[in-house]
Amino acid sequence: MGSTDSEKSLSLAGDTSVANGSHPIILWWTPFTGETGNLRTCGENTCYFTENQTYLSNPKTKVVAFYGSSFNHLNLPIPRQPWHEWALLHEESPKNNPSFCYSALISLFNYTGTWSRKSSFPLTLLSLPKLSDITDGKYFIPVAKKNLIRVQEGLSPIAYVQSSCNAPSERDLYVEELQKFIKIDSYGKCLNNKPLPQQLKDPADGMNNEDFFQLMAKYKFTIAFENAIGDDYITEKLWRPLILGSVPIYMGSLSFEDWLPHSNSAVSVRNFTSPESLADYLHSLNDDDIAYSRMLSHKLHGTVDNNDLIVAMESRSWSAGHDDDFQSENFVEAFECFLCSEIHRKQLEENAGYSTRRESSVDTSHYNCSAPLHPVTQKINFDSWWVEHWNHAGAEANIIGRLALRNLNYTSEEFHKIINRLVKSSCIEPRNGGRSQGTGHRPKQQQFGSQSSTPLASSETLGEKAAHIHGSL
Incomplete structure (x- = not known):
């Protein structure tokens, strides 16, 4: 500042x-x-x-x-x-x-x-700059022209642009399954099958480049998958396609529909039993210009119907x-x-x-x-490093919370001793828990401990043990 x-x-x-x-x-x-x-x-x-x-x-x-x-x-x-x-x-x-x-x-x-x-x-x-961006027609391409561009330029109906390939939401697993049933142009490092234009390959400003916006606006649909799931965690993944006039295929916040410009402006992955059933629906929309255009009423009519969104942004x-x-x-x-x-x-x-x-x-x-779930099965994926990471974060949170409430300082060495003693007492498992790493590369380890892949003991039990162990150091 x-x-x-x-x-x-x-x-x-x-x-x-x-x-x-x-x-x-x-x-x-x-x-x-x-x-x-x-x-x-x-x-x-x-x-x-x-x-x-x-x-x-x-x-x-x-x-x-x-x-x-x-x-x-x-x-x-x-x-x-x-x-x-x-x-x-x-x-x-x-x-x-x-x-x-x-x-x-x-x-x-x-x-x-x-x-x-x-x-x-x-x-x-926070990730929505201005309410007027949703209705602005600067990048909007009508459906008839989108159809023509798709044929002329050999585009798929769906765009996917992602370069962070090992996310807690494990979004690539879903996209990988979805593209078995419908064509997807993947421009980023993740599942890449189409190169970005040379001027957009600089990660520093490629995603905020006018040429990038114009490219994405050509697509009927954009995969908008958050890197992690939180009830209200909504990022530019949702807002960018809405601003550009592409229909978001969304996975992330469980409450995101509360903020859509109108009730039919995005496709929610969780409304479908499988990637195949989602693909069937997208095919039907892609073939029906009238039904597809209804999803773009915020662009075609320049209005936002969601009063909650209007009030929140105007205030x-x-x-x-x-x-x-x-x-x-x-x-x-x-x-x-x-x-x-x-x-x-x-x-x-x-x-x-x-x-x-x-x-x-x-x-x-x-x-x-909550702890990450497999995006396709919606069950805990014990092969995922992120499940280990989340569980261990819970163990750490319980220890930190209990010690802080007791106004107890501790060193890194003491904290590791607490973790190790809890490992030995089977409250948490050592790193990996004997499980495989799953897909992607393991991110850099945090300095304060290993990861657990098993459900945690209750916070009270774990907290009491942490405080007791600290007192005996």
Whole structure:
């Protein structure tokens, strides 16, 4: 975040104000914003924002904030003071840190800014830049012209562009099965069967290139499979084809249909019993221009029928960070101001004599994601590394949560001892669990442990054992 001269002077003034104890402090424990100190006004409220960890001991520090992908359980602000509330910002995929999917860890936080609509500060629609993009006809190609282009250029009815080939959702397994029954042009590294034009091969900007948008707009359908499944985890995978005028074939959020521009604007994989039955439906749509065109009414008529989507987007006061709206604050600044407002609200309640005892209002609905299932069978795939990873993340979450609640610090060596003792006591299995790696390459191991491939013991049982083991180290 850049600073003007006036902002710099405000920051300097903030140092004095903090020293005098006049403003509450919000401390980013995980370096994220780059702010060493910034006094900022949020509406009627003012707070001091900093990444300087020396402020942890300052009595005016009220919130300690973490960015999810940078969360390091070996460096927590422990012991936690009674007046310290913890906040989690994480708009990214659950695959980055599945430990947050578990109650023992997520319940340590008092505020969240995640993709869940039940988050304290919901970011569910973050990947949709503007509502008007859905109805904009800039890239739209009518069905008759799509049909002609398909013949002239030898295109398949479906496009698939993916270069992250080992995802928790194991989307490639579904696409691999689907293409047995209908033709798919796969441009990315995953299941590649068609080269991208040379100017689009640079991964840095290929997906945000005008030529790429025009290429994708030629396709009747686009496979829009998320890399992980969370109830409200919806990314550009869904929004890009809707914006370009292609029908998304979607797998991901269980609630994504709540946000569609109209009820018939996407095809949901979960409505079909098999890839073959989905292919049959896509063939019928591909052969029926009238039925297909109904799915594009947001382009043909320039309207969005979903009032929930309209209200959510029109009431959003912050910028998504990937458009040209520089007048609005970005979502990170908006989250900070939300925290600032909450601090001041509680201060007013305290001044009025109400109890403001710290209580966590956060549960797994703020980050709702379950262990990955096989995309075709919808059963646990024990050959998948991701199942091991998710289960072990749950074990770690239970240990971290219990130790944090007891205000116990621990070293990496101590944490490994806990893991190893739980392995020996059969609470979790050692890495691989004697199972194969399944498809794809194993991602880089996290520094704090092995992966388990078996269902976990209950959080209470595992947590109690973790605390007991720590106490005996």
